[in-house]
Amino acid sequence: MPETAIADHGLIGDLQTAALVTTDGSIDWFCSPRFDAPSVFGALLDDERGGRFRIRPSGPHTSRQMYHPDTAVLITRFSGADGIGEVVDFMPPCDGAATARHRIARLVRCVRGSITFDMVVAPRFDYGRRQHEAIPFGHGVVFVSSELSLTLHPVREPGDEHLAETRLEGGDAHLRLSLTAGQVRGVVLETETAEPPREIRLREFTALFDGTVGWWRSWLARSTYRGRWREIVTRSAITLKLLTYRPTGGLVAAPTLGLPEELGGERNWDYRYTWVRDASFSVSALLALGFTEEAARFGGWLGDRIREGGTGDGGPLAVLYRVDGATDLREEDLPHWSGYRGSSPVRIGNDAAGQLQLDIYGEAMDSVYAADRAGFELPHRGWTAVRAALDWLGEHWDQPEEGIWETRGGRRSFTYGRLMSWVAFDRGLRMASTHGRPAPVEDWTWQRDSIYDQILNQGWHRTRQAFVQHYTGDELDASLLRMPRTGFLPSRDPLWLSTLDAIGKDLVVDSLVHRYDPAATPDGLAGTEGTFSLCSFAYVDALIRASRLDEARAAFEKMLTYANHVGLYAEEIAPSGEQLGNFPQAFTHLALIDAAVTLDAALG
Template sequence: MPAMKYPPIGDYALISDCHCSALVSRYGSVDWCCMPCVDDDACFGRLLDWDKGGFCLVAPTAPDVTSTRQYVDGSMILETVFSTPQGEVRVTDFFAMDDKSPENPPLDLVRLIDGISGDVEMRIEVTPRFDYGEIIPRMKSHPSGTFTAIGSNQGLIIHSDIPLDVVAHRDLCGTFRIRAGERVRLAVQFEFPEKITPEVTAQAINPDNLDRHLESTRRWWTNWSSRMRSSFQLDEHTVRSTIVLKALTFEPTGAIVAASTTSLPEWIGGGRNWDYRFSWVRDSVFTIRALQELGYATEADKFHRFIQRCSAGSADQLQIMYGVDGNRRLTEVELDWLEGYRQSRPVRIGNGAAKQTQLDIYGELLEMAWEWHRNGHETDPDYLDFLVSVIDTVCRRWSEPDYGIWEVRGNPVHYVHSKAMCWAAINRGIQLAEDTGFDAPLAHWMQIRDDIREAIESRGYDRERGVFLQAFDSSELDAALLMLPRVGFVAYDDPRMLRTVDAICGELDRDGLLLRYRGPDGLKGPEGMFLPCTFWLVSCLARQGRKAEARTYYDRAIACSNELGLFSEEYDTASNQMLGNFPQGLTHVSQIMAWLALAEN
């Protein structure tokens, strides 16, 4: 089973320690890995250039190999079983975690190879490429039996139980045989070059510790996932989605990334290729709400503090996304030396949308604060001051056009969803003030809230068709309208919402999945079906009492996951392949909320 060039996106599995992340193919190759943080430069990146990007392979040498894989229950530990005519081998992949100090993991990518039956020839290849393939590090062997790869500001310390050969000072490779009951270990540890000394290389990786790392990592994940609580029976997809959302968090700060990758295309060969390794306020709030529904309050508290810190406690300094460490400067750069996944150029790092005006994030922040309060938690006075500044900003800016939830690259528009979220921000602020008694200009807020509603109902509603519209004075529909009832702007069973849902199904449905919208957005080329939108539709239909229709759409969207339960952002119904960055947090959180809506109704 030689690794095919650019496997389908669904052929990959995520591993994570809530700091680093990597994608492992069903062929046993780590083709994407960012260390020491998920938004750092890739050290293995042939996902975006097969020849230049680098990889770490552990696989049988035989051509006639099949593989099956699964996650260890309740964890992000991946097990892949390779079956050959000569026998079976299990490869266990994970990032080591210290269950006693989760904010300071060892930064070890560990690969354990166990013989199950027979006598199988295996091959190891370690081909690091730093700075997204631009730097070929120098590989060096050390008397301790370890190897180091150093270049620019990155360094790796590599250990293997079996001898490996250094090839042209660049790569490592080796072949060995493994029998039932035997174990071979491979570990790749990140370290900054200035800290890689002879003493460090001599003691860096203790083989016995790698076995203990497996147990401590298993304990950490199972302890976390065992705290999952729900009034309803959770299906396996919901359990896996919840664990994936945790895997997309950055433990030290509480930031939550949208996905673990950059530039996986929304259409093969197209240019809609974006860096999603940052923490969007909107997507993070969605995630926090889902985690709170399932019993996880700590993540919400950490994200509250993350956003307050990043914005310096002022709505005027708030932006729509941040780096996992709170970095505001996410300058978008095209890496012209990379060919992109299946020749989908350009490859981008950073994201220019960070500086866009997206008015809906204000509503999401107030929704998060309201949920926190409604669940019995006290709101810090400093955070209340921050929320007041958010509402005051909404009162000043709600009438401006913006770039909306879809981050269009054309001109700003008066999006109905954005306006409704401005309404929601003020409405939740009023409710918080009335509940907690903090000082607020309630009469002024109520007047602005009513002005926003009047504007939406007069300019964002088609009276002839009886449906809400994508934007003021437009005729187009938008799947984001499915979220209007979520914030109370309109009831799920309001006749206007019933007609809007029917119209969206009629105009945006393609083979049982939804497009985001149909109109121009300032970008060239097509895109796939947007999976979160289909799950939003499920939530709407379920709460409208249309459970059979909801279940049909739910089953169709669930079928777009891979066998591990992982979702991308979009889907190509013609080729039945995933599109976009992977795994996509917004899809997973939308799946969770759709399942809860089905269970509740």
């Protein structure tokens, strides 16, 4: 079983795929050629059969990890008895064209004294299901499988023969590198190159590093955020950029799969896809930071999905897609993998793609409306797609569904799904009025008002004095923390304030928020889960809008203490404070940005 905690990782990437690096210098998660491709290194989910790419000192040591300021370049520093060294990991950003060629660059440096590093490159292709061969070429190695090839290029200077020794063992490569103070060497692992391994000179390697640092700082210079929490907001923005598939603009929910919401439990999902909901939320967050290009790119991605049309009873939008817009997401298990700390099954694919989740139409329309208000022009084809989506929603919103949390306990009339259906029609009406667009205004108005009345009559529970999760129960749901943000009710409305108090009493534990209570609301799965970090930041936002600023700031600052050592968040937090679920999660970082921007504005 892997001993490394979920939170003990940093993230690097090239805008088409990404890798996780442990605080002990091991890349234990990497998929190629893109986020949703089969894994090459997967020790995160099976220490014996998953594969890894590790560089660490040969003797006893301690380690610390940090990011090179304002970049996605990760530095892991090691301290041993004889010296201090570091491994600098980065992936040079890819351009906008989809490519199978990706590079992981690992710079190895001795800072003080002397230090010997041991390196092992042990790929396990296709989730460990494919055999491969390791072939030596000069001082490099080529790893070949039927699915993919990797080439290991050494970073060397003339006369370096005495510094390193390489040996092959089975299909793995082992290298020992002995350095003294000031010496810098490294390796570059490249996928699908037609060239054999070559010796990369230090000058070329340094230029690769400088180019990567320069790219990230140039991108970040576009940020307009000048608020109180610049460091953590900046890290969240970089993380969102790392999770965006540059060729299409699709944002993956996380770069990982199978990380459990409960240790040893079955809530282990594949998040390497683009959810309409998550990506829609990204538009307002990115616009708030000044990243208009990314918001526009997602708008194009969303428009393409709507224009592609039907997805069964889910209407013109699927819940989630592959990064290229495909919908082949059949869920299956990997029975040969033990799972993170024994949490099985390990699943690839995601059957939630076939669910009916009505809220996605509201989130999609809200993102289009936000872009419209920011000055982005919606072309005729885009408005035609909007009309088609709303026409479908008008015929289907009043039915049971699976809901935002993708429960597997059957369909219900979820209040949040109705709320976001109201948002969809409201935003469509606003845009039609502002721009004089042709639209069935009377019908949309009737639909919007009917949903409003239904939520007030059936979603409000008189005994609980709160809006509840669905119409046939009295359970609470943290998704409704977004109600005042949508404008459905004023943020100081007594009905909403009573709901906020009820959620605070039943679902909040010292700023940490459960999305719902699985024990009270059977969701079709065994076990329980941690608190949901998205909801914890949404709670901050709701407190701000209720003018409870002292509580909001305290809750926000507490949530910041749950970030890992480099400012990253998984999906959930266990009662012990340990991070759980897929990592890092885009949804959480989006909510953090929203809360920080809103709190900054409220504090003045």
